């Protein structure tokens with residue numbers, strides 16, 4: 001097994017996740033099986049309880065793992081499906097160590113960070129890597145070097161660097177080269193951050209320098225000298241037009257050559273598939289073909305909260321040769337008169353209402369859905385977005401003005417409700433229906449047409465469902481449930497509209513650059529036709 005450990009310095013948000021994913025993609029393009037692990041040094045067990053306002057999207061894996069959004073990048077770049085074990089947090093590590101201690105596994109020893117916690121980290125990394133069957137495992141250590149929380153993980157990395165053969169482990173440090181007022185690229189922050197890493201006993205093999213524009217040789221030489229790496233191991237990572245350009249930029253910068261050498265891998269060039277994708281993106285940009293989609297959500301101030309939705313729209317756009325321009329609309333601002341709602345939504349080729357939790361912003365989303373339905377604007381509702389489409393239909397077509405979800409209070413028409421099965425999940429200590437579940441599609445429905453199959457598997461993250469008691473009445477008025485998992489309604493559509501579809505699951509987690517999610521593709525196609 002080859003390991004590539006990625007650390008970061010100077011500041012957060014430098015794009016370590018994209019760097020790791022891009023390195024992985026380069027190796028995958030060369031024919032290697034690649035897997036990836038994200039280490040998050042926070043104490044939370046997983047990202048499930050984290051607020052998207054603070055931390056961005058919670059990405060959901062096939063096994064129901066609720067994880068950091070970087071795992072979404074790995075899945076998209078590597079076109080793979082990971083499991084919850086691929087996200088290691090301080091919470092998971094300490095919980096395991098404490099459980100072992102209580103069981104007496106440590107035979108009376110004093111349990112310490114070194115070796116017990118660091119051994120737990122190394123064991124987890126190695127067993128996840130081995131179990132994946134991959135040739136190469138990327139390990140991205142979240143946070144920046146110097147954070148208190150990262151210390152046990154960096155120490156585990158140091159030990160791994162010692163234990164693994166030199167051709168089996170490469171350490172990549174991602175850092176920043178800012179530009180000063182005179183326009184000069186400054187390497188000092190990089191030098192300091194590498195110095196800090198070296199004080200911890202970690203010696204980077206490759207420096208990836210985030211910069212506004214490609215580093216000149218002189219800057220690379222300076223970094224190489226101060227950081228004790230060869231010049232060809234200093235890789236510029238200039239701001240890119242799109243994250244999917246990054247693997248090719250790294251390739252041009254010689255990263256793959258250096259990695260091949262260091263890890264004694266056999267280079268076989270086959271970047272062509274990825275090149276084709278990037279070429280298609282360039283051609284789409286040049287064509288000037290563009291559609292404009294309104295995403296009506298409540299976490300819009302932090303764009304990271306909807307990363308997978310943005311990516312999925314992009315994937316669908318690439319497949320259709322159209323650039324998808326996304327307008328993020330705060331649902332709280334759609335609370336005015338119908339005229340104001342119309343004013344805000346007029347002119348979009350499609351309206352998407354994403355998932356969410358809690359009551360804030362819900363009424364604005366319902367108004368957006370009403371606007372889409374009445375004006376026959378292509379509509380895609382995801383999870384809460386589908387539930388709200390059912391509520392809107394119940395209120396405005398069936399005339400049940402008080403129709404609502406029991407998530408938002410008691411009502412005489414709880415068209416969205418907790419099913420008895422959900423109480424079982426709650427009783428078992430879980431709280432949500434998570435991960436992969438199957439849905440059976442209705443023959444001849446829009447959903448069937450888009451998926452081209454009668455059975456699908458998609459990822460879920462929700463508690464509430466369409467209340468089966470109301471299904472007949474709703475269907476009698478023209479909204480049909482075209483995807484079901486026994487008594488759970490998975491897809492709702494209105495056949496009399498051009499394109500109006502909502503799903504209880506999250507198709508955005510399975511969309512890939514070269515293989516867009518069917519519902520997104522259909523939505524974008526409908527928006528192009530609009």
Ligand code: GLN
Nearest residue numbers: 355356383384462463464
């Ligand atoms: N809050 C809703 C539920 O729990 C929808 C969840 C979501 O959109 N992910 O069912």
